[in-house]
Amino acid sequence: MLIFEYDCGESLSQEQIRSMGSIPPELTLAERMEDLVLGGKFKVLPSTDQIKELQTIIRDKATSRSDFKFVADRLIRMVIEEGLNQLPYTSCEVTTPTGCSYSGLRYEKGNCGVSIVRSGEAMEKALQDCCRSMRIGKILVDSDSETHEARVVFAKFPDDIANRKVLLLYPIMSSGNKVVKAVKVLKDHDVPEDHIIFINLFCTPNAAQRIVSEYPNLTILTTELNPVTPNHFGQRYFGTDHVD
Numbered sequence: 001m002l003i004f005e006y007d008c009g010e011s012l013s014q015e016q017i018r019s020m021g022s023i024p025p026e027l028t029l030a031e032r033m034e035d036l037v038l039g040g041k042f043k044v045l046p047s048t049d050q051i052k053e054l055q056t057i058i059r060d061k062a063t064s065r066s067d068f069k070f071v072a073d074r075l076i077r078m079v080i081e082e083g084l085n086q087l088p089y090t091s092c093e094v095t096t097p098t099g100c101s102y103s104g105l106r107y108e109k110g111n112c113g114v115s116i117v118r119s120g121e122a123m124e125k126a127l128q129d130c131c132r133s134m135r136i137g138k139i140l141v142d143s144d145s146e147t148h149e150a151r152v153v154f155a156k157f158p159d160d161i162a163n164r165k166v167l168l169l170y171p172i173m174s175s176g177n178k179v180v181k182a183v184k185v186l187k188d189h190d191v192p193e194d195h196i197i198f199i200n201l202f203c204t205p206n207a208a209q210r211i212v213s214e215y216p217n218l219t220i221l222t223t224e225l226n227p228v229t230p231n232h233f234g235q236r237y238f239g240t241d242h243v244d
Contacts, residue, residue: 036205036208036225038208038209038212039212039216041212041216041217041220042208042212042220043082043219043220043221043222044221044222044223044224045078045082045221045222047224051078051223054071055223055224057071058071058072058075058230058233059230063236065236065239068236068237072171072201072236072237073125073126075201075223076122076123076126076171076201077126077129078223079199079200079201079221080123080126080127080130080167082221083167083197083199083221084130084131086197086219087107087108087167087197088107088165089105089107089108090105090106091103091104092104092105092106107131110164110165111131111134111164111165111166111167112136112137112157112161112165112166112167113127113134113135113137113166113167113168113169114136114137114157114161114166114168114169114186115136115137115139115169115170116140116141116168116169116178116179116182117138117141118140118234118238119170119171119172119233119234120168120169120170120171121138122171122233122234122237123169123171123199124136124169127167137155137156137157137158138154138155138156139152139154139156139182139185140152140153140154140155141178143177143178149177150177150178150180151181152181152182155185155189157189161186161189161191162189162190162191164191164195165195165197166191166196167199168182168186168199169199170182170198170200171200171201171202172200172202172229172230172233172234173200173202173203173204173207173208173222173229174204175204175206175207175210176206176207176208176210176211179198179207180211180214180215183211183214183215183218193215193217193218194217194218196215196218196219197218197221198211198218198220198221200220200221200223201222201223201224201233202222202223202224202229202230202233203220203222203225203229204225204228204229205225205226205227206227208220208222208225
């Protein structure tokens with residue numbers, strides 16, 4: 001369940017707000033979020049001041065590319081770390097340097113990452129920093145310039161991907177077209193839907209509703225639900241917009 005808080009001084013009812021002649025956009029957004037039914041597999045990172053600041057810097061058109069990349073990497077690391085919490089663990093016993101026994105946890109083997117090129121490649125480093133031995137596949141999904149229909153250009157996965165848990169990486173989900181197509185390709189390679197964990201930074205409510213409707217067993221992690229996503233992310237991160 002998402003909780004939105006607004007500091008407007010005195011607390012007003014919806015009826016009182018409407019009687020004032022206009023509804024602040026934030027409240028309209030909150031009302032729209034309350035209507036979303038996304039299920040327990042759609043998870044939004046708890047909004048903290050730190051996360052909100054990072055999201056603000058990414059959205060600010062005045063942010064330099066070096067600052068943008070630095071902040072984006074921090075936010076990516078946060079959602080990647082939470083994504084790793086969704087992977088299976090197994091109990092283990094280790095011996096400490098003092099000779100004591102410690103009951104702990106260890107990753108189960110059989111995980112991999114798949115980035116949706118190109119923006120998804122921005123998330124690969126954070127994943128490999130956390131899991132140095134994890135293999136990463138790639139999938140390129142392009143959109144038709146006229147129909148905007150997504151089509152797969154190429155896909156390269158580990159040979160045994162059907163037996164692995166998959167962390168699917170893509171930072172921006174506006175319409176959900178590319179992600180829907182990427183998940184379909186993974187399923188065509190015999191990856192069970194409930195073995196896919198989609199890791200995302202920014203997502204629109206429409207895209208969230210679509211992906212949940214089409215793939216109800218897919219686990220989804222994001223940092224924000226908002227009707228407007230920073231679609232300049234890939235250009236700014238990789239420096240292809242010639243702005244600094």
